[in-house]
Amino acid sequence: MGDNSEKVKMRFLFVVTSNPFAKDFGTLLNLVKVLSKRGEVAVFFSGNGVYYLTRPESKILKDLGATLLYCAHSAHQRGVASLADFFESSSTYNLSKILPEYDKVIVFN
Amino acid sequence: MGDNSEKVKMRFLFVVTSNPFAKDFGTLLNLVKVLSKRGEVAVFFSGNGVYYLTRPESKILKDLGATLLYCAHSAHQRGVASLADFFESSSTYNLSKILPEYDKVIVFN
Amino acid sequence: MVNTLWLVRKLGDFSSDLVDEERDMVILIQDGVLRIPTKKGWFVCREDAQARGIKVSEHIAKSYEDIAQLIVEAKKVVVW
Amino acid sequence: MVNTLWLVRKLGDFSSDLVDEERDMVILIQDGVLRIPTKKGWFVCREDAQARGIKVSEHIAKSYEDIAQLIVEAKKVVVW
Amino acid sequence: MRKVVFLLKGDPFSWKAHEALRVGLAIGINSEVNFIFIKDGVYSLTRWYPEKLEIQGFEKLLENMDYVNVKLFVEDTSAEERGLKGSDFVKEVNFISSEEIKELIKNAEAVFVW
Protein backbone atom coordinates (compact mmCIF):
# COMPACT_ATOMS: atom_id res chain seq x y z
CA MET A 1 0.00 0.00 0.00
CA GLY A 2 1.27 3.44 -0.79
CA ASP A 3 4.27 2.25 -2.80
CA ASN A 4 3.66 4.86 -5.46
CA SER A 5 3.22 7.71 -3.04
CA GLU A 6 5.81 9.83 -4.80
CA LYS A 7 4.33 9.42 -8.23
CA VAL A 8 0.63 9.60 -7.54
CA LYS A 9 -1.29 11.30 -4.78
CA MET A 10 -1.98 9.13 -1.79
CA ARG A 11 -5.65 8.35 -1.28
CA PHE A 12 -7.31 8.24 2.15
CA LEU A 13 -10.70 6.69 2.83
CA PHE A 14 -12.61 7.32 6.04
CA VAL A 15 -15.53 5.14 7.03
CA VAL A 16 -17.75 6.72 9.70
CA THR A 17 -20.67 5.00 11.41
CA SER A 18 -20.75 7.05 14.61
CA ASN A 19 -23.05 9.95 15.41
CA PRO A 20 -22.05 13.51 14.37
CA PHE A 21 -22.83 14.87 17.84
CA ALA A 22 -20.15 12.67 19.36
CA LYS A 23 -16.45 12.99 19.88
CA ASP A 24 -15.41 11.57 16.50
CA PHE A 25 -16.68 14.69 14.76
CA GLY A 26 -13.77 16.88 15.87
CA THR A 27 -11.23 14.12 15.27
CA LEU A 28 -12.53 13.52 11.76
CA LEU A 29 -12.30 17.23 11.00
CA ASN A 30 -8.72 17.42 12.27
CA LEU A 31 -7.61 14.38 10.32
CA VAL A 32 -9.29 15.41 7.08
CA LYS A 33 -7.65 18.82 7.46
CA VAL A 34 -4.11 17.44 7.70
CA LEU A 35 -4.55 14.57 5.26
CA SER A 36 -6.19 16.60 2.50
CA LYS A 37 -2.88 18.46 2.23
CA ARG A 38 -1.17 15.14 1.57
CA GLY A 39 -3.54 13.58 -0.91
CA GLU A 40 -7.14 12.83 -1.78
CA VAL A 41 -9.70 12.25 0.93
CA ALA A 42 -13.08 10.53 0.77
CA VAL A 43 -15.47 9.90 3.64
CA PHE A 44 -18.10 7.18 3.53
CA PHE A 45 -20.94 7.63 6.05
CA SER A 46 -22.99 4.62 7.05
CA GLY A 47 -25.22 3.54 9.96
CA ASN A 48 -25.63 6.39 12.44
CA GLY A 49 -22.99 8.22 10.43
CA VAL A 50 -25.68 9.25 7.96
CA TYR A 51 -26.88 11.77 10.55
CA TYR A 52 -23.89 13.81 9.33
CA LEU A 53 -26.11 14.61 6.35
CA THR A 54 -28.27 16.77 8.57
CA ARG A 55 -25.56 18.42 10.68
CA PRO A 56 -24.81 21.82 9.09
CA GLU A 57 -21.14 21.81 10.18
CA SER A 58 -20.49 18.83 7.89
CA LYS A 59 -19.90 21.43 5.19
CA ILE A 60 -16.42 22.03 6.66
CA LEU A 61 -15.45 18.58 5.35
CA LYS A 62 -16.58 19.51 1.87
CA ASP A 63 -14.74 22.83 2.04
CA LEU A 64 -11.58 20.87 2.86
CA GLY A 65 -12.01 19.13 -0.47
CA ALA A 66 -13.21 15.73 0.72
CA THR A 67 -15.56 13.59 -1.34
CA LEU A 68 -18.56 12.75 0.84
CA LEU A 69 -20.45 9.53 0.21
CA TYR A 70 -23.26 7.94 2.18
CA CYS A 71 -25.03 4.63 2.38
CA ALA A 72 -28.49 5.29 0.91
CA HIS A 73 -29.88 2.26 2.73
CA SER A 74 -28.84 3.62 6.17
CA ALA A 75 -30.21 7.04 5.30
CA HIS A 76 -33.53 5.62 4.17
CA GLN A 77 -33.78 3.43 7.28
CA ARG A 78 -33.30 6.50 9.48
CA GLY A 79 -35.66 8.75 7.53
CA VAL A 80 -32.71 11.01 6.75
CA ALA A 81 -32.40 12.92 3.52
CA SER A 82 -29.47 15.08 2.54
CA LEU A 83 -30.37 18.71 2.19
CA ALA A 84 -26.90 19.40 0.86
CA ASP A 85 -25.95 18.52 -2.68
CA PHE A 86 -22.35 17.74 -1.78
CA PHE A 87 -23.23 14.38 -0.26
CA GLU A 88 -23.27 11.66 -2.89
CA SER A 89 -25.67 8.75 -2.56
CA SER A 90 -23.78 5.46 -2.46
CA SER A 91 -23.97 1.94 -1.02
CA THR A 92 -21.91 -0.59 0.93
CA TYR A 93 -21.54 -2.44 -2.39
CA ASN A 94 -19.90 0.65 -3.82
CA LEU A 95 -17.75 0.99 -0.69
CA SER A 96 -16.56 -2.53 -1.35
CA LYS A 97 -15.62 -1.65 -4.93
CA ILE A 98 -13.72 1.52 -4.11
CA LEU A 99 -11.95 0.37 -0.94
CA PRO A 100 -9.05 -1.33 -2.82
CA GLU A 101 -8.40 1.95 -4.65
CA TYR A 102 -7.44 3.70 -1.41
CA ASP A 103 -4.02 3.56 0.22
CA LYS A 104 -5.22 4.02 3.79
CA VAL A 105 -8.55 3.21 5.37
CA ILE A 106 -9.46 4.90 8.66
CA VAL A 107 -12.59 3.73 10.42
CA PHE A 108 -14.62 5.52 13.08
CA ASN A 109 -17.31 3.24 14.50
CA MET B 1 -44.71 11.11 45.10
CA GLY B 2 -47.55 8.90 44.04
CA ASP B 3 -49.51 9.32 47.28
CA ASN B 4 -52.75 9.73 45.38
CA SER B 5 -52.20 6.76 43.14
CA GLU B 6 -55.56 5.27 44.04
CA LYS B 7 -57.56 8.37 43.27
CA VAL B 8 -55.85 9.74 40.18
CA LYS B 9 -53.93 8.02 37.45
CA MET B 10 -50.23 7.82 38.02
CA ARG B 11 -48.18 9.87 35.57
CA PHE B 12 -44.87 8.69 34.10
CA LEU B 13 -42.40 10.95 32.35
CA PHE B 14 -39.56 9.58 30.24
CA VAL B 15 -36.66 11.79 29.22
CA VAL B 16 -34.64 10.36 26.32
CA THR B 17 -31.41 11.84 24.97
CA SER B 18 -29.93 8.68 23.43
CA ASN B 19 -30.03 7.67 19.79
CA PRO B 20 -33.02 5.69 18.46
CA PHE B 21 -30.74 3.14 16.77
CA ALA B 22 -29.30 2.12 20.12
CA LYS B 23 -30.33 -0.32 22.81
CA ASP B 24 -32.59 2.07 24.72
CA PHE B 25 -35.16 1.96 21.92
CA GLY B 26 -36.39 -1.55 22.78
CA THR B 27 -36.29 -0.85 26.52
CA LEU B 28 -38.29 2.33 26.11
CA LEU B 29 -40.89 0.48 24.05
CA ASN B 30 -41.21 -2.27 26.65
CA LEU B 31 -41.53 0.17 29.54
CA VAL B 32 -44.05 2.42 27.79
CA LYS B 33 -46.05 -0.70 26.95
CA VAL B 34 -46.36 -1.85 30.58
CA LEU B 35 -46.64 1.60 32.17
CA SER B 36 -49.31 2.93 29.82
CA LYS B 37 -51.61 0.25 31.31
CA ARG B 38 -50.98 1.76 34.73
CA GLY B 39 -51.31 5.46 33.99
CA GLU B 40 -50.41 8.28 31.67
CA VAL B 41 -47.11 8.29 29.83
CA ALA B 42 -45.21 11.17 28.25
CA VAL B 43 -41.82 11.01 26.56
CA PHE B 44 -39.60 14.05 26.19
CA PHE B 45 -36.90 13.72 23.51
CA SER B 46 -33.85 15.95 23.68
CA GLY B 47 -30.25 15.97 22.40
CA ASN B 48 -29.64 12.95 20.15
CA GLY B 49 -33.07 11.73 21.23
CA VAL B 50 -34.62 14.05 18.66
CA TYR B 51 -33.50 11.57 15.99
CA TYR B 52 -36.53 9.55 17.17
CA LEU B 53 -38.53 12.07 15.14
CA THR B 54 -37.18 10.54 11.97
CA ARG B 55 -37.29 6.85 12.94
CA PRO B 56 -40.53 5.44 11.54
CA GLU B 57 -40.92 2.86 14.35
CA SER B 58 -41.41 5.70 16.85
CA LYS B 59 -45.05 5.51 15.89
CA ILE B 60 -45.39 2.45 18.15
CA LEU B 61 -44.97 4.79 21.13
CA LYS B 62 -47.80 6.96 19.90
CA ASP B 63 -50.01 3.94 19.32
CA LEU B 64 -49.42 2.96 22.94
CA GLY B 65 -51.00 6.28 23.89
CA ALA B 66 -47.89 8.17 24.95
CA THR B 67 -47.60 11.93 24.56
CA LEU B 68 -44.44 12.64 22.58
CA LEU B 69 -42.62 15.93 23.12
CA TYR B 70 -39.31 17.11 21.75
CA CYS B 71 -36.83 19.89 22.39
CA ALA B 72 -37.15 22.18 19.38
CA HIS B 73 -33.69 23.59 20.02
CA SER B 74 -32.05 20.13 19.77
CA ALA B 75 -34.04 19.35 16.64
CA HIS B 76 -33.07 22.60 15.00
CA GLN B 77 -29.42 22.12 15.93
CA ARG B 78 -29.45 18.69 14.27
CA GLY B 79 -31.36 19.78 11.19
CA VAL B 80 -34.12 17.37 12.15
CA ALA B 81 -37.75 18.07 11.42
CA SER B 82 -40.62 15.85 12.46
CA LEU B 83 -42.47 14.37 9.54
CA ALA B 84 -45.04 12.99 11.93
CA ASP B 85 -47.69 15.21 13.46
CA PHE B 86 -47.81 13.25 16.71
CA PHE B 87 -44.56 14.77 17.99
CA GLU B 88 -45.20 18.03 19.81
CA SER B 89 -42.63 20.81 19.70
CA SER B 90 -41.48 21.72 23.20
CA SER B 91 -38.46 23.01 25.12
CA THR B 92 -36.32 22.25 28.15
CA TYR B 93 -38.09 25.19 29.81
CA ASN B 94 -41.38 23.40 29.30
CA LEU B 95 -39.82 20.14 30.55
CA SER B 96 -38.92 22.04 33.71
CA LYS B 97 -42.49 23.22 34.13
CA ILE B 98 -44.14 19.84 33.63
CA LEU B 99 -41.65 17.66 35.52
CA PRO B 100 -43.22 18.33 38.94
CA GLU B 101 -46.58 17.16 37.57
CA TYR B 102 -45.27 13.65 37.03
CA ASP B 103 -45.07 10.97 39.70
CA LYS B 104 -42.11 9.10 38.23
CA VAL B 105 -39.32 10.35 36.01
CA ILE B 106 -37.31 7.78 34.03
CA VAL B 107 -34.27 9.03 32.18
CA PHE B 108 -32.40 7.37 29.29
CA ASN B 109 -29.18 9.24 28.50
CA MET C 1 -41.29 -0.36 49.94
CA VAL C 2 -38.42 0.12 47.55
CA ASN C 3 -36.75 3.51 47.83
CA THR C 4 -34.65 3.54 44.65
CA LEU C 5 -35.21 1.11 41.80
CA TRP C 6 -31.96 0.91 39.83
CA LEU C 7 -32.19 -0.25 36.22
CA VAL C 8 -28.62 -1.02 35.21
CA ARG C 9 -27.62 -1.27 31.55
CA LYS C 10 -23.84 -1.31 31.95
CA LEU C 11 -22.54 -3.15 34.95
CA GLY C 12 -18.86 -2.33 34.44
CA ASP C 13 -19.62 1.34 34.70
CA PHE C 14 -22.07 1.15 37.61
CA SER C 15 -21.22 2.82 40.95
CA SER C 16 -22.78 0.11 43.06
CA ASP C 17 -21.59 1.81 46.25
CA LEU C 18 -24.48 4.25 45.77
CA VAL C 19 -27.02 1.47 46.32
CA ASP C 20 -28.72 1.36 49.69
CA GLU C 21 -28.72 -2.36 50.31
CA GLU C 22 -31.53 -2.16 52.84
CA ARG C 23 -34.04 -0.22 50.83
CA ASP C 24 -33.07 -0.32 47.15
CA MET C 25 -33.48 -2.87 44.40
CA VAL C 26 -31.21 -3.39 41.40
CA ILE C 27 -32.43 -4.91 38.13
CA LEU C 28 -30.00 -5.60 35.31
CA ILE C 29 -31.47 -4.76 31.91
CA GLN C 30 -30.24 -4.72 28.31
CA ASP C 31 -26.72 -6.21 28.00
CA GLY C 32 -26.43 -5.91 31.78
CA VAL C 33 -28.08 -9.36 31.85
CA LEU C 34 -24.89 -10.95 30.51
CA ARG C 35 -23.52 -10.88 34.06
CA ILE C 36 -25.64 -12.87 36.50
CA PRO C 37 -25.73 -11.16 39.90
CA THR C 38 -25.17 -12.95 43.15
CA LYS C 39 -25.93 -10.09 45.54
CA LYS C 40 -29.08 -9.92 47.61
CA GLY C 41 -31.57 -7.44 46.16
CA TRP C 42 -30.15 -7.75 42.66
CA PHE C 43 -32.29 -9.12 39.84
CA VAL C 44 -32.28 -9.68 36.09
CA CYS C 45 -34.88 -8.58 33.56
CA ARG C 46 -36.43 -11.81 32.32
CA GLU C 47 -37.37 -10.69 28.81
CA ASP C 48 -34.01 -9.00 28.23
CA ALA C 49 -32.24 -12.21 29.24
CA GLN C 50 -34.51 -14.39 27.10
CA ALA C 51 -34.07 -12.17 24.05
CA ARG C 52 -30.31 -12.68 24.40
CA GLY C 53 -30.59 -16.44 24.88
CA ILE C 54 -29.36 -16.14 28.48
CA LYS C 55 -30.81 -18.51 31.09
CA VAL C 56 -31.70 -17.02 34.44
CA SER C 57 -32.97 -18.73 37.62
CA GLU C 58 -36.58 -17.86 38.31
CA HIS C 59 -35.83 -16.52 41.79
CA ILE C 60 -33.74 -13.65 40.43
CA ALA C 61 -35.88 -12.91 37.33
CA LYS C 62 -38.22 -9.90 37.04
CA SER C 63 -40.52 -9.42 34.06
CA TYR C 64 -41.36 -6.06 32.53
CA GLU C 65 -44.74 -6.34 34.26
CA ASP C 66 -42.92 -6.79 37.58
CA ILE C 67 -40.71 -3.82 36.75
CA ALA C 68 -43.74 -1.66 35.94
CA GLN C 69 -45.25 -2.54 39.30
CA LEU C 70 -41.95 -1.74 41.02
CA ILE C 71 -41.75 1.61 39.23
CA VAL C 72 -45.22 2.42 40.54
CA GLU C 73 -44.28 1.40 44.07
CA ALA C 74 -40.71 2.66 44.32
CA LYS C 75 -40.03 6.22 45.37
CA LYS C 76 -38.01 6.71 42.18
CA VAL C 77 -36.22 5.00 39.33
CA VAL C 78 -32.60 5.49 38.32
CA VAL C 79 -31.47 4.22 34.93
CA TRP C 80 -27.70 3.72 34.90
CA MET D 1 8.59 2.00 9.43
CA VAL D 2 5.50 1.71 11.57
CA ASN D 3 3.41 -1.34 10.79
CA THR D 4 0.19 -0.49 12.64
CA LEU D 5 -0.60 2.99 13.89
CA TRP D 6 -3.15 2.64 16.69
CA LEU D 7 -5.32 5.67 17.46
CA VAL D 8 -6.90 4.89 20.81
CA ARG D 9 -9.99 6.76 22.00
CA LYS D 10 -10.94 4.59 24.97
CA LEU D 11 -8.06 3.15 26.89
CA GLY D 12 -10.12 1.08 29.32
CA ASP D 13 -11.58 -0.88 26.46
CA PHE D 14 -8.37 -1.27 24.43
CA SER D 15 -6.90 -4.75 23.85
CA SER D 16 -3.30 -3.64 24.17
CA ASP D 17 -2.08 -7.22 23.84
CA LEU D 18 -2.75 -6.89 20.10
CA VAL D 19 -0.02 -4.26 19.79
CA ASP D 20 3.27 -5.39 18.27
CA GLU D 21 5.69 -3.56 20.54
CA GLU D 22 8.50 -3.78 18.02
CA ARG D 23 6.77 -2.41 14.99
CA ASP D 24 3.62 -0.56 16.08
CA MET D 25 2.92 2.85 17.50
CA VAL D 26 0.05 3.84 19.81
CA ILE D 27 -1.31 7.38 20.01
CA LEU D 28 -3.98 8.26 22.53
CA ILE D 29 -6.58 10.61 21.09
CA GLN D 30 -9.86 12.19 22.29
CA ASP D 31 -10.53 11.42 25.98
CA GLY D 32 -7.80 8.77 25.77
CA VAL D 33 -5.40 11.63 26.59
CA LEU D 34 -6.73 11.73 30.16
CA ARG D 35 -4.43 8.80 30.94
CA ILE D 36 -0.77 9.58 30.35
CA PRO D 37 1.05 6.52 28.99
CA THR D 38 4.36 5.29 30.33
CA LYS D 39 4.98 2.52 27.80
CA LYS D 40 7.61 2.78 25.09
CA GLY D 41 6.03 3.49 21.70
CA TRP D 42 2.95 5.09 23.26
CA PHE D 43 2.18 8.76 22.60
CA VAL D 44 -0.48 11.39 23.21
CA CYS D 45 -2.16 13.64 20.65
CA ARG D 46 -0.94 17.13 21.52
CA GLU D 47 -3.96 19.12 20.33
CA ASP D 48 -6.42 16.72 21.96
CA ALA D 49 -4.56 17.09 25.27
CA GLN D 50 -4.35 20.88 24.96
CA ALA D 51 -8.05 21.21 24.14
CA ARG D 52 -8.76 19.35 27.39
CA GLY D 53 -6.36 21.43 29.46
CA ILE D 54 -4.10 18.40 30.00
CA LYS D 55 -0.34 18.96 30.14
CA VAL D 56 1.84 16.46 28.29
CA SER D 57 5.63 16.18 28.13
CA GLU D 58 6.93 17.11 24.70
CA HIS D 59 8.73 13.79 24.23
CA ILE D 60 5.47 11.83 24.20
CA ALA D 61 3.37 14.41 22.29
CA LYS D 62 2.39 14.02 18.62
CA SER D 63 0.59 16.75 16.72
CA TYR D 64 -2.09 16.14 14.08
CA GLU D 65 0.56 17.00 11.49
CA ASP D 66 2.77 14.27 12.97
CA ILE D 67 -0.17 11.88 12.94
CA ALA D 68 -0.88 12.68 9.28
CA GLN D 69 2.72 11.90 8.40
CA LEU D 70 2.55 8.66 10.39
CA ILE D 71 -0.66 7.69 8.61
CA VAL D 72 1.11 8.20 5.29
CA GLU D 73 4.09 6.12 6.41
CA ALA D 74 2.43 3.38 8.44
CA LYS D 75 1.18 0.28 6.70
CA LYS D 76 -2.25 0.89 8.21
CA VAL D 77 -4.22 2.73 10.86
CA VAL D 78 -6.49 1.19 13.46
CA VAL D 79 -8.89 3.44 15.36
CA TRP D 80 -9.94 1.81 18.63
CA MET E 1 -40.18 21.95 44.49
CA ARG E 2 -39.06 18.54 43.42
CA LYS E 3 -35.68 17.31 44.62
CA VAL E 4 -33.70 16.22 41.60
CA VAL E 5 -30.18 14.79 41.37
CA PHE E 6 -28.03 15.01 38.24
CA LEU E 7 -25.00 12.72 38.04
CA LEU E 8 -22.47 13.36 35.31
CA LYS E 9 -20.16 10.35 35.36
CA GLY E 10 -18.02 10.67 32.25
CA ASP E 11 -17.59 12.16 28.77
CA PRO E 12 -16.65 15.52 30.30
CA PHE E 13 -15.83 17.26 27.00
CA SER E 14 -18.85 16.24 25.00
CA TRP E 15 -22.24 17.24 23.71
CA LYS E 16 -23.60 14.86 26.33
CA ALA E 17 -22.06 16.96 29.11
CA HIS E 18 -23.36 20.08 27.41
CA GLU E 19 -26.83 18.56 27.25
CA ALA E 20 -26.63 17.56 30.93
CA LEU E 21 -25.87 21.15 31.93
CA ARG E 22 -28.47 22.59 29.58
CA VAL E 23 -31.23 20.33 30.90
CA GLY E 24 -30.04 20.78 34.49
CA LEU E 25 -30.18 24.54 34.17
CA ALA E 26 -33.76 24.35 32.89
CA ILE E 27 -34.92 21.87 35.52
CA GLY E 28 -33.37 24.19 38.13
CA ILE E 29 -35.98 26.81 37.34
CA ASN E 30 -38.78 24.81 38.91
CA SER E 31 -37.00 22.17 40.96
CA GLU E 32 -34.12 21.91 43.39
CA VAL E 33 -31.22 20.32 41.50
CA ASN E 34 -28.11 18.84 43.07
CA PHE E 35 -25.77 18.46 40.11
CA ILE E 36 -22.94 16.07 40.97
CA PHE E 37 -19.82 15.41 38.91
CA ILE E 38 -18.15 12.04 39.47
CA LYS E 39 -15.34 10.02 37.87
CA ASP E 40 -14.08 11.57 34.61
CA GLY E 41 -17.16 13.80 34.67
CA VAL E 42 -15.30 16.15 37.03
CA TYR E 43 -13.12 17.34 34.13
CA SER E 44 -16.18 19.17 32.73
CA LEU E 45 -15.60 21.94 35.26
CA THR E 46 -11.88 22.35 34.62
CA ARG E 47 -10.29 24.82 32.18
CA TRP E 48 -10.56 23.39 28.68
CA TYR E 49 -11.30 24.64 25.18
CA PRO E 50 -14.62 23.50 23.72
CA GLU E 51 -14.17 25.50 20.51
CA LYS E 52 -11.20 23.26 19.65
CA LEU E 53 -13.47 20.23 19.95
CA GLU E 54 -16.33 21.60 17.85
CA ILE E 55 -18.47 21.74 20.98
CA GLN E 56 -20.41 24.68 22.32
CA GLY E 57 -18.86 26.18 25.44
CA PHE E 58 -20.23 25.62 28.94
CA GLU E 59 -19.46 29.10 30.37
CA LYS E 60 -22.86 30.63 29.72
CA LEU E 61 -24.65 27.60 31.16
CA LEU E 62 -22.42 27.56 34.25
CA GLU E 63 -22.85 31.29 34.72
CA ASN E 64 -26.62 31.00 34.61
CA MET E 65 -26.60 28.25 37.22
CA ASP E 66 -26.33 31.06 39.79
CA TYR E 67 -29.81 32.28 38.93
CA VAL E 68 -31.63 28.98 39.31
CA ASN E 69 -31.87 26.29 41.98
CA VAL E 70 -28.83 24.30 40.97
CA LYS E 71 -26.02 23.40 43.33
CA LEU E 72 -22.82 22.01 41.82
CA PHE E 73 -20.88 19.24 43.55
CA VAL E 74 -17.66 17.43 42.75
CA GLU E 75 -16.98 14.05 44.32
CA ASP E 76 -13.88 14.44 46.48
CA THR E 77 -12.19 11.15 45.62
CA SER E 78 -12.84 11.59 41.88
CA ALA E 79 -11.08 14.98 42.01
CA GLU E 80 -8.29 13.68 44.20
CA GLU E 81 -7.55 10.65 42.02
CA ARG E 82 -7.16 13.02 39.07
CA GLY E 83 -4.96 15.47 40.97
CA LEU E 84 -7.59 18.23 40.78
CA LYS E 85 -8.10 20.75 43.54
CA GLY E 86 -10.57 23.60 44.06
CA SER E 87 -8.57 26.11 42.05
CA ASP E 88 -8.57 23.82 39.00
CA PHE E 89 -12.30 24.31 38.56
CA VAL E 90 -13.81 27.24 36.65
CA LYS E 91 -16.54 27.62 39.21
CA GLU E 92 -16.71 27.38 42.95
CA VAL E 93 -17.83 23.84 43.64
CA ASN E 94 -18.76 21.94 46.74
CA PHE E 95 -16.77 18.80 47.40
CA ILE E 96 -18.85 15.86 48.42
CA SER E 97 -18.16 12.32 49.58
CA SER E 98 -19.60 9.14 48.13
CA GLU E 99 -21.61 8.69 51.33
CA GLU E 100 -23.16 12.14 50.96
CA ILE E 101 -24.01 11.44 47.29
CA LYS E 102 -25.74 8.28 48.43
CA GLU E 103 -27.75 10.37 50.88
CA LEU E 104 -28.73 12.95 48.24
CA ILE E 105 -29.87 10.16 45.91
CA LYS E 106 -31.79 8.54 48.73
CA ASN E 107 -33.75 11.74 49.30
CA ALA E 108 -34.20 12.65 45.63
CA GLU E 109 -37.49 12.33 43.79
CA ALA E 110 -35.89 12.06 40.36
CA VAL E 111 -32.37 11.22 39.22
CA PHE E 112 -30.75 11.96 35.84
CA VAL E 113 -27.61 9.89 35.17
CA TRP E 114 -25.45 11.10 32.30
Next chain:
Amino acid sequence: MRKVVFLLKGDPFSWKAHEALRVGLAIGINSEVNFIFIKDGVYSLTRWYPEKLEIQGFEKLLENMDYVNVKLFVEDTSAEERGLKGSDFVKEVNFISSEEIKELIKNAEAVFVW
Protein backbone atom coordinates in the same frame (compact mmCIF):
# COMPACT_ATOMS: atom_id res chain seq x y z
CA MET F 1 -7.60 -8.46 -3.03
CA ARG F 2 -7.05 -6.34 0.02
CA LYS F 3 -6.62 -8.11 3.35
CA VAL F 4 -9.12 -6.64 5.77
CA VAL F 5 -9.73 -7.49 9.43
CA PHE F 6 -13.04 -6.79 11.21
CA LEU F 7 -13.03 -6.88 15.00
CA LEU F 8 -16.37 -6.90 16.79
CA LYS F 9 -15.54 -6.34 20.47
CA GLY F 10 -18.88 -5.70 22.13
CA ASP F 11 -22.52 -4.69 21.81
CA PRO F 12 -23.39 -8.11 20.37
CA PHE F 13 -27.15 -7.54 20.16
CA SER F 14 -27.18 -4.14 18.56
CA TRP F 15 -27.57 -2.19 15.37
CA LYS F 16 -23.82 -1.67 15.59
CA ALA F 17 -23.22 -5.42 15.32
CA HIS F 18 -25.75 -5.55 12.47
CA GLU F 19 -23.91 -2.76 10.71
CA ALA F 20 -20.57 -4.53 11.22
CA LEU F 21 -21.91 -7.67 9.55
CA ARG F 22 -23.63 -5.73 6.78
CA VAL F 23 -20.49 -3.76 5.92
CA GLY F 24 -18.29 -6.86 6.34
CA LEU F 25 -20.46 -8.82 3.93
CA ALA F 26 -20.15 -6.08 1.33
CA ILE F 27 -16.40 -5.62 1.76
CA GLY F 28 -16.07 -9.39 1.38
CA ILE F 29 -17.18 -9.13 -2.25
CA ASN F 30 -13.96 -7.44 -3.31
CA SER F 31 -11.57 -8.06 -0.43
CA GLU F 32 -10.51 -10.89 1.83
CA VAL F 33 -12.16 -10.30 5.21
CA ASN F 34 -11.21 -12.00 8.46
CA PHE F 35 -14.13 -11.19 10.73
CA ILE F 36 -13.17 -11.75 14.36
CA PHE F 37 -15.50 -11.71 17.37
CA ILE F 38 -13.87 -10.91 20.71
CA LYS F 39 -15.02 -10.19 24.28
CA ASP F 40 -18.82 -9.75 24.52
CA GLY F 41 -18.89 -9.52 20.73
CA VAL F 42 -18.88 -13.33 20.59
CA TYR F 43 -22.52 -13.38 21.75
CA SER F 44 -23.53 -12.02 18.33
CA LEU F 45 -23.18 -15.51 16.91
CA THR F 46 -25.15 -17.30 19.62
CA ARG F 47 -28.87 -18.10 19.52
CA TRP F 48 -30.78 -14.96 20.41
CA TYR F 49 -33.95 -13.16 19.31
CA PRO F 50 -33.37 -9.86 17.50
CA GLU F 51 -37.07 -9.31 16.84
CA LYS F 52 -37.60 -8.99 20.61
CA LEU F 53 -35.03 -6.19 20.68
CA GLU F 54 -36.41 -4.22 17.72
CA ILE F 55 -33.31 -5.12 15.75
CA GLN F 56 -33.13 -6.69 12.32
CA GLY F 57 -31.97 -10.31 12.41
CA PHE F 58 -28.48 -11.41 11.45
CA GLU F 59 -29.44 -14.75 9.81
CA LYS F 60 -29.57 -13.50 6.26
CA LEU F 61 -26.26 -11.66 6.60
CA LEU F 62 -24.58 -14.67 8.17
CA GLU F 63 -26.00 -16.97 5.51
CA ASN F 64 -24.65 -14.78 2.73
CA MET F 65 -21.19 -14.77 4.26
CA ASP F 66 -20.73 -18.16 2.56
CA TYR F 67 -20.86 -16.54 -0.86
CA VAL F 68 -18.22 -13.88 -0.28
CA ASN F 69 -14.65 -13.80 0.99
CA VAL F 70 -15.44 -13.58 4.67
CA LYS F 71 -14.08 -15.97 7.27
CA LEU F 72 -15.63 -15.87 10.74
CA PHE F 73 -13.48 -16.29 13.85
CA VAL F 74 -14.27 -16.39 17.55
CA GLU F 75 -11.52 -15.70 20.05
CA ASP F 76 -11.06 -18.86 22.09
CA THR F 77 -10.61 -17.26 25.52
CA SER F 78 -13.56 -14.88 24.99
CA ALA F 79 -15.79 -17.87 24.26
CA GLU F 80 -14.35 -19.92 27.11
CA GLU F 81 -14.74 -17.16 29.70
CA ARG F 82 -18.41 -16.95 28.75
CA GLY F 83 -18.94 -20.71 28.84
CA LEU F 84 -19.65 -20.87 25.11
CA LYS F 85 -18.63 -23.81 22.95
CA GLY F 86 -18.83 -24.52 19.22
CA SER F 87 -22.40 -25.83 19.39
CA ASP F 88 -23.61 -22.59 21.01
CA PHE F 89 -22.95 -20.68 17.81
CA VAL F 90 -25.44 -20.45 14.95
CA LYS F 91 -22.70 -20.83 12.39
CA GLU F 92 -19.59 -22.92 12.15
CA VAL F 93 -16.85 -20.66 13.42
CA ASN F 94 -13.09 -20.96 13.64
CA PHE F 95 -11.61 -20.53 17.08
CA ILE F 96 -8.60 -18.32 17.18
CA SER F 97 -6.08 -17.29 19.83
CA SER F 98 -5.09 -13.77 20.76
CA GLU F 99 -1.64 -14.42 19.24
CA GLU F 100 -3.22 -15.44 15.93
CA ILE F 101 -5.44 -12.34 15.94
CA LYS F 102 -2.33 -10.25 16.44
CA GLU F 103 -0.79 -11.97 13.42
CA LEU F 104 -3.88 -11.35 11.25
CA ILE F 105 -3.88 -7.68 12.22
CA LYS F 106 -0.16 -7.46 11.51
CA ASN F 107 -0.72 -8.68 7.98
CA ALA F 108 -3.93 -6.74 7.31
CA GLU F 109 -4.09 -3.71 5.05
CA ALA F 110 -7.18 -2.26 6.71
CA VAL F 111 -8.85 -2.90 10.07
CA PHE F 112 -12.42 -2.11 11.11
CA VAL F 113 -12.94 -2.09 14.89
CA TRP F 114 -16.57 -2.14 16.04
